Amino acid sequence: MSPDDLLAALDPEQRAVATALRGPVCVLAGAGTGKTRAITHRIAYGIRTGVFQPQHVLAVTFTARAAGEMRTRLRSLGASGVQARTFHSAALRQLGFFWPKVVGGAPPRIVEQKAQLVAEAARRVGLGSDRTAVRDLSSEIEWAKVSLVVPDDYATAVAALDRPVPDGNDALALARLMTTYEQVKEERGVIDFEDVLLLLAAMLAERGDVAQEVRGQYRHFVVDEYQDVSPLQQYLLDQWLGGRQELCVVGDPSQTIYSFAGASPHHLTGFRRAYPNAEVVRLVRDYRSTPQVVALANRVIDETRRAGGPAPLELRAQRPDGPEVRFATYADDESEAAAVAAEAARLVAAGTRPSEIAVLYRTNAQSEAVEEALAAAGVGYQVRGGDRFFARRDVRDAMVLLRGGARSADPDQPMAQSVREILTAAQWQSSPPAARGAARERWDALQALVVLADELAAATPTARVIDFVHELDERAAAQHAPTVEGVTLASLHAAKGLEWDAVFLVGMSEGLLPTALADSPAAIAEERRLLYVGVTRAREHLQLSWARSRTPGGRASRQVSRFLAPLWPGERRSPAGGNAPRTVSADPVARRVAERLRAWRDEHARQTGVAPTRVLTTTALEAIADRRPRTHEELARLRGMGQQTIATLGDTILGLVAEAAAPVG
Structure with missing residues (x-):
């Protein structure tokens, strides 16, 4: 190019x-x-x-x-x-190169899990060393290290940030734990992942020759x-x-x-x-999602500005209209999971690939009910965050077969066909097994390799099996797994950076989102951003749902999430005992007025060099479109309209409303 x-x-x-x-x-x-x-x-x-x-x-x-x-x-x-690397990958590569020159010998071994080391340190300082305690203490050690908080400063730092100490421990005790943890690592001659960045940064800061070589x-x-x-x-x-x-x-x-x-x-x-x-x-031009999804995303995140946070970017949808966002309330978690599984099955039957559907939730514990419902509905799924693709035994065995087959593959035969023949020895077949379980999971993994071979052949017609093996080796090193055909189940955190045609956000109730552990304004604001991330994963179909009770017949004590309460439509009882999904229908006149106002606002913002929301907030824009005021007094009654805005822009806004709301033709 x-x-x-x-x-x-x-x-x-x-x-x-x-x-x-x-x-x-x-x-x-x-x-x-x-x-x-x-x-x-x-x-x-x-x-x-x-x-x-x-x-x-x-x-x-x-x-x-x-x-x-x-x-x-x-x-x-x-x-x-x-x-193109992660911070840790780039740092590890450089540290491995310079360590023999600067320190001598091979770099220390990196421990993948620090739990055993933290447990040993906790026992030495008299803190709890059960599994839950060790997990929380490990997370706190990681936070301190990536925040550049040394043990001597830990107590001061958490006090200044009003950060709770894990399990109600004393901050000074945590500081002793951090010091002891470093001693345990030194005794065993190992380092952790945070040390990779710390050691390289220190090496660059202290050794001018190393810094000069890297910067060159x-x-x-x-x-x-x-x-x-x-x-x-x-x-x-x-x-x-x-x-x-x-x-x-x-x-x-x-x-x-x-x-x-x-x-x-x-x-x-x-x-x-x-x-x-x-x-x-x-x-700000959103090419991923429909205007319906984008509108909800903008309304969700706009609250961060009113809460004193930075003004968010207001997305502008570039795709044509799609289905309305669906809101559903159910009697209990089991009913919610069953309804989501049924809708996923309907989408698959209508032609949506299972890998283009995702069910997202706040905590991993919420996946169990959805897994059971999808299995009962005969819909394949994969849980993101489970076993890594290239660590699977069947994938490792398949790669061994492919390496061997690469040496004897017919050079005149299309590469994708050769791959299929080689993987037949690993029990791949052209059609999936009827039942779910280990056999289907193995087929799903091998089928992902077949699809990847087809994609490589389409991109590079001259590719051979050995080229495909090299592609797999590179992906394995980077943990860049191919797509496995199945509905994705993932936490909202794990969904970051991904997207699907259809997304179901489940468990949208107080205590789950925001989580009950979010006990500060900053934590609540982050939970709202988490919802925003979830909403913006959807390209076309989006459904948000919550359940009044955890178990069938249980007390209906839950409430819809505070983030969604202003947006949740009225509920209608369904024959199945839950509440049928409802959609928010946009008034075509209101939509026309909103589009006209938004176009004017964006152009005015561009000409004056300010953010669009400084001209007219999204809340005010939507209120104007819905109410369509005709006078300054009616404008003043709308939420988000200040007197200064009305005095300087009121006549323009009223003119735009009258023009856009006029009957077409």
């Missing part, structure tokens, strides 16, 4: 990102606005125009899957050779999901940069959902303070 071809594939805002080749650059990208497309085209355009050299670019993201997807896209754009290698940085950067990751990024400004960051404050683990949106929201000359580009 030529440089012009790369730019031609982008919308104006994405093109602004792609052509902003000199840092610092801050991209505020709403959900579904094509941020990965924008930044991969930016890298490819920089390479095509000679501004970047592939080997000098480091693109950092937060999951192996996202890094793998970025590498795949860059290859398709002719930008091979760019390093990497001269341009791109950081995705920047709202989730922790202080430790930011410190490492600062060491990589070494005072340079060739940095492009991408993020959305409304999708900050990992504050409990040390992530902070302040690096993103304060980027202009750190880099006053930064170019800021806003991506």
